[in-house]
Amino acid sequence: MFGKKRVAIVGAGVTLFRRNIKETGKELSYEAVKMALNTAGMELKDMQSVVMGSAPDAFDGVHMKGEYLADGAGAHCKPYTRVFVGGGTGVFTPLAGWWHVASGQFDTCLVVCEEKMSSCYPHPQFAFTTIFDPILERPVGMNLIWIFALEMNRYMHKHNLKKEDIALVSVKNKRNALDNPIAQLAAEITVEDVLKSEIMAWPVQRLDVSPTSDGAAALILASEDVAKEVTDNPVWIDGVGWCIDSTQWTNRDLYYPDYVEYAARMAYKMAGIRNPPKEIDVAEPYDPFDYKELHHIEGLLLCKKGEAPKLTREGVTQRDGDLPTCPSGGLLGCGNPIAAAGLMKVSEIFWQLRGEAGKRQVPCDPRTGVAQAWGDLMQYGSVIVLRR
Amino acid sequence: MSDVAIVGVGCVGFLPITPELSYKELMYETAVKAYEDAGINPRKDVDVFVTCAEDYLEGFSIFDEFVPDQLGAALRHLFTVSGDGMLGLATAYMLIKTGHFDTVVVEAHSKASDILTYMDIVQFGLDPIFNRPLGGHPYYVAGMEMNRYMHDTGTTPEQCAQVVVKNRKNAISNPYAAYGANVTTDQVLCSDACFFPLKKLEISKPADGCVVMVLASENITRKLTDNPVWVKGVGWCTETPNLETRDWSRAVYTEIAAEMAYKSAKISNPWKEIDFAEIHDLFAYKELQHMEALKFCNYGQAGKLVEDGITALDGEFPINPSGGLLGMGYGLEASGMQKLLEVVLQLRGEAGSRQIPEAEVGLAQTWRGIPTATGAVAILSNSE
Numbered sequence: 206m207f208g209k210k211r212v213a214i215v216g217a218g219v220t221l222f223r224r225n226i227k228e229t230g231k232e233l234s235y236e237a238v239k240m241a242l243n244t245a246g247m248e249l250k251d252m253q254s255v256v257m258g259s260a261p262d263a264f265d266g267v268h269m270k271g272e273y274l275a276d277g278a279g280a281h282c283k284p285y286t287r288v289f290v291g292g293g294t295g296v297f298t299p300l301a302g303w304w305h306v307a308s309g310q311f312d313t314c315l316v317v318c319e320e321k322m323s324s325c326y327p328h329p330q331f332a333f334t335t336i337f338d339p340i341l342e343r344p345v346g347m348n349l350i351w352i353f354a355l356e357m358n359r360y361m362h363k364h365n366l367k368k369e370d371i372a373l374v375s376v377k378n379k380r381n382a383l384d385n386p387i388a389q390l391a392a393e394i395t396v397e398d399v400l401k402s403e404i405m406a407w408p409v410q411r412l413d414v415s416p417t418s419d420g421a422a423a424l425i426l427a428s429e430d431v432a433k434e435v436t437d438n439p440v441w442i443d444g445v446g447w448c449i450d451s452t453q454w455t456n457r458d459l460y461y462p463d464y465v466e467y468a469a470r471m472a473y474k475m476a477g478i479r480n481p482p483k484e485i486d487v488a489e490p491y492d493p494f495d496y497k498e499l500h501h502i503e504g505l506l507l508c509k510k511g512e513a514p515k516l517t518r519e520g521v522t523q524r525d526g527d528l529p530t531c532p533s534g535g536l537l538g539c540g541n542p543i544a545a546a547g548l549m550k551v552s553e554i555f556w557q558l559r560g561e562a563g564k565r566q567v568p569c570d571p572r573t574g575v576a577q578a579w580g581d582l583m584q585y586g587s588v589i590v591l592r593r
Numbered sequence: 594m595s596d597v598a599i600v601g602v603g604c605v606g607f608l609p610i611t612p613e614l615s616y617k618e619l620m621y622e623t624a625v626k627a628y629e630d631a632g633i634n635p636r637k638d639v640d641v642f643v644t645c646a647e648d649y650l651e652g653f654s655i656f657d658e659f660v661p662d663q664l665g666a667a668l669r670h671l672f673t674v675s676g677d678g679m680l681g682l683a684t685a686y687m688l689i690k691t692g693h694f695d696t697v698v699v700e701a702h703s704k705a706s707d708i709l710t711y712m713d714i715v716q717f718g719l720d721p722i723f724n725r726p727l728g729g730h731p732y733y734v735a736g737m738e739m740n741r742y743m744h745d746t747g748t749t750p751e752q753c754a755q756v757v758v759k760n761r762k763n764a765i766s767n768p769y770a771a772y773g774a775n776v777t778t779d780q781v782l783c784s785d786a787c788f789f790p791l792k793k794l795e796i797s798k799p800a801d802g803c804v805v806m807v808l809a810s811e812n813i814t815r816k817l818t819d820n821p822v823w824v825k826g827v828g829w830c831t832e833t834p835n836l837e838t839r840d841w842s843r844a845v846y847t848e849i850a851a852e853m854a855y856k857s858a859k860i861s862n863p864w865k866e867i868d869f870a871e872i873h874d875l876f877a878y879k880e881l882q883h884m885e886a887l888k889f890c891n892y893g894q895a896g897k898l899v900e901d902g903i904t905a906l907d908g909e910f911p912i913n914p915s916g917g918l919l920g921m922g923y924g925l926e927a928s929g930m931q932k933l934l935e936v937v938l939q940l941r942g943e944a945g946s947r948q949i950p951e952a953e954v955g956l957a958q959t960w961r962g963i964p965t966a967t968g969a970v971a972i973l974s975n976s977e
Contacts, residue, residue: 209692229722261654268649268717271675272965275831282849285831285967286684287675289648291655297672301684308690309594335654451667452659467668475693581658 212306213432213439214299214591216245216425217552222389222540226419230265230321231277233421237545238279238317241423246435252425253311255280257287258298258318260543263332264325278317278423290587291336292493292580293447294318295422295547297587300445302426312428319421320542329417336582338452350414354406356459356583357496361408363460364511368408372399373517374495375412378531381524382538384564387549389540390416399495415493418540422548424555440558443573444476444590454582465504465579465586472575473506476590481506485590486571487557488528489550491578492535501577502530504586529567532557547578551589558593595810596977597689598821601631602937606802607771607922610706616651619803620702621663627805628665632817633696635665639807640694642671645681645701645926649714652707664700664805677701678804679929679959679969683827685808695810701927705799718964724836732796734963736788738841739878743790745842745893748881750790752896754781756877757794757919759899763906764916766946769934771800771922781877795877800922804930806937822940825954825972826860828853832966839966844879846968847886847958854956854970855888863888868952869910869939871932873960873968874917883958884912887970906947914939914947929959929969940975 218240220226220233228236234257242248257278262270271287278285288294288301295318302316322329330348337343360366373396382391394412402411432439448467450457457463469481478484490501499513507528508516516522522530533539533553536546554574556562577588603626605619614622628635635642644660653659657673660666674681678701685697705711715731742748755778764773776794784793814821828850833839851863860866870887874880881895889910890898898904904912915921915935924931936955938944953976960968 262648262717263654265721266717267721268714269647269675269961269965272718272831272834272961272967273720275834275967280831281833282830282845284829284850284853286680286829289655289673289675290657304684304687304691307693308687310687310690332654335652336658338659339652447670447672448668449657449661449666449671451662453662464668471670581655584658 210307210309211429212303212442213427213429214424214442214555215427215432215436215439216241216247217555218244219387219422219549219552220420222387222418222420222542224389224416224418225323230274230319233321233419234274234277234317234319237421237423238315241425245425247425249279251313252279252283252315253313254284254305255315255317256298256301256305257285258294258544258548259287260291260294260320261332263335264322264329274319279315290580290585292543293578293585293587294544294580296551296576296578296589297447298544298548299424299551299589300447300587302424303442303445306426306428312431314426316424316426318544318548320545321419322417322542323419350406350409352583353494354409357408357494359459360496360500366514368400369396370514370518371496371499372396374492374498375399375537377523378492378535378537381532381565382534385534385539388534388538389418391534391538409494413495415536415541418542420540420542420545422545422552424548424552438559440555441592442589443592444472446472446588448586449581450584452582454584459583461510462500462504462586464584465501465577466506468586468588469505472588472590478590482508485573485575486569487532487554487567487574488530489533489553489576490530492531492537493541495537497579498530498535501579505575505577524567532562532565532567550576554591558591594690595692597686597808597810597824598814599806599824599937600809600814600817600821601627601807602934603627603630603805604769604802604934607769607800607924608802609771609800609922611801616702616704617663619704620700623803623805624664624700627807631807633807639696639698640670641688641697642666642669643674643681643684643697643699644671645674645676645678647675647926649717650708650925664698677929677959677961677969678927679933679957679971680829682933682971683829683969686824686827689808689810695813697808698805699808700805701930702803703924703927704801705925706801711799715963731963732788734836735876736791739791739876741841742878742882747893748896750782751778752900753795753877753881754778755899756874756880757781759905760874760913760917760919763914763947764920767916767921770916770920772798772920773916791876797875797918797923800924802924802927804927804934806933820941822937822973822975823977825974826854826857827971829969836964844882844886844968846966847883847970850968850970851887854972858972860972864910867954867956869914869949870912870956870958871915871935872912872958873928874913874919875923875960875962877919879960880912880917887956887958911949914944914949932957932959933971936973940973
């Protein structure tokens with residue numbers, strides 16, 4: 206790493222995740238920023254740059270949503286950039302914060318992710334009708350649940366999986382969320398409940414899916430010098446990775462996310478990780494659907510292709526297992542305010558590595574963690590590796 | 594920390610309409626030009642791709658999805674900056690400075706002719722609670738700002754009109770410009786006062802086009818080219834989204850961005866140390882306001898410089914030799930890249946009949962248009 210700068214996370218804040226929160230997007234951003242600054246013991250004037258992550262403008266019906274949110278996010282009269290990679294935005298935004306500091310351009314960077322899905326009335330799913338190719342796909346009238354049903358079906362078929370195998374993820378994550386004060390859909394449910402829930406588009410059922418939510422999250426990033434001044438307990442961003450696959454999602458085999466693997470390889474290489482299952486102690490793979498957690502555990506190279514359901518069945522991915530995944534409760538339990546949900550995952554790894562996760566703390570004394578998000582048309586992977 | 598240089602550029606457009614090209618074809622053609630210019634293979638030699646786009650202008654909810662293939666970036670490291678192309682340049686600059694990446698491609702484009710309801714989209718940029726319900730064409734914000742600027746500085750309508758005359762004339766000799774013309778001050782002043790005191794001819798017309806740039810670290814730059822253009826400094830800033838609380842006569846966002854860029858480039862006297870500039874002139878008065886924010890002259894003095902011909906192509910300090918946005922056409926999120934393109938061409942000595950002799954240091958400045966107070970500044974040089 207000679208000549209290259211290390212970047213630390215020194216503070217994090219996450220608001221409640223709920224449907225129809227009264228606060229505006231600006232107010233949610235403000236709350237998350239305030240919490241993050243308080244935990245870092247820093248002030249807004251200490252923040253030299255600001256990065257915003259937020260998913261489609263169509264949720265809010267505001268053109269240039271990044272500009273609109275600027276003052277709530279604390280960017281007044283500061284260098285401010287919004288990055289956007291669909292659902293991958295939440296984990297991507299701290300990567301953007303990383304290069305603000307790792308470049309030597311700034312000593313500190315405030316990373317803010319906000320999502321206000323409830324203003325898209327009657328349902329945010331309508332904003333997703335315009336993510337498809339206007340000539341080839343939109344006339345079919347498809348929505349996200351349909352295409353993920355295709356992907357889930359393909360994954361189940363390829364590895365000969367039963368729905369019971371996949372439902373276990375939903376059971377685990379919703380239970381983990383019982384210990385998370387921000388959680389929207391924490392619950393003690395059974396595999397039976399999942400299998401009996403309403404069918405949305407086979408094989409996707411109601412309890413396979415995370416809800417739509419409002420919420421915000423923020424992180425404080427600092428250079429090595431500043432981090433050592435403000436905390437004895439910094440968490441280092443040691444690897445960053447991202448990758449996009451072709452727009453033509455219909456032309457690839459959906460059973461495995463190559464783009465997540467490529468993003469993970471990029472991050473692991475930077476972090477010097479050669480054997481991910483051994484070296485990663487805790488993981489927050491992206492779980493907007495229960496099968497996606499399995500898909501992403503495999504994409505993150507934490508097990509062989511098709512083996513993630515086995516790990517789940519054997520309890521390896523429980524909090525007290527060898528590879529705890531989504532100890533936060535994930536999107537299935539906490540809710541899915543898209544960009545904010547991704548940053549919540551990074552915040553969870555931050556707290557786990559600092560030993561500050563309270564009732565959610567994994568008992569394995571974790572040193573290295575990974576968070577990942579996924580987005581666009583089953584196309585984008587963003588990965589961050591943290592170490593204490 | 595490695596220095597950063599621009600080693601390849603490509604441009605298609607700018608044209609009032611481009612019915613022969615889809616946005617994907619537009620991006621593809623431009624990218625191929627830039628890769629040829631840099632002498633690189635995008636499938637092997639590029640570490641990161643950055644595209645700069647806003648969803649509403651593209652007609653998609655997640656435009657990022659539709660970018661990789663035509664840039665050669667499928668299964669590679671690409672992302673979207675929701676902003677002006679110059680923010681993409683700033684991002685590429687930082688990425689290379691981390692020491693982890695050597696070659697970064699930045700893309701921004703405008704397919705303005707595909708947008709049937711441009712003004713409605715701009716309207717959707719206004720605060721949905723406080724400002725949007727007021728209704729009206731959103732460019733009223735520019736009219737009000739121009740009024741305030743002229744009131745506070747004593748700048749005259751004639752001086753603003755002369756910006757149009759100069760820029761559209763410069764555009765005649767720019768093959769990338771859509772709206773080159775010989776217009777007179779009187780013609781400008783007699784055109785409709787669409788948003789009083791802002792006249793019709795003082796408003797840049799949208800145009801289609803795309804610009805792609807290849808940036809590289811010092812080591813790679815030396816291998817690729819003998820004619821690099823070095824990025825000496827970048828700065829960017831968002832003042833505030835609030836119309837109610839912002840400064841209406843000064844471009845505070847540009848003042849702060851310029852300070853940041855000058856500091857990196859170690860420039861203390863911009864007027865002396867910079868040879869020419871490309872400045873955001875979506876509206877004619879903005880060129881003057883931005884000149885002052887860039888400290889080229891004292892507050893309120895920019896109008897006089899234009900009047901005296903000092904900022905003309907053959908003047909002491911040429912501004913917008915490309916023809917600016919008034920002459921090239923407004924390339925939406927690509928407007929920062931239009932500015933950078935001209936500075937690169939001038940510094941390489943490739944600006945044809947509008948070449949500024951012995952140009953060594955150039956400045957590019959951009960603004961994100963109505964209703965933002967966000968801008969960026971970059972300083973480029975052909976010597977290290």
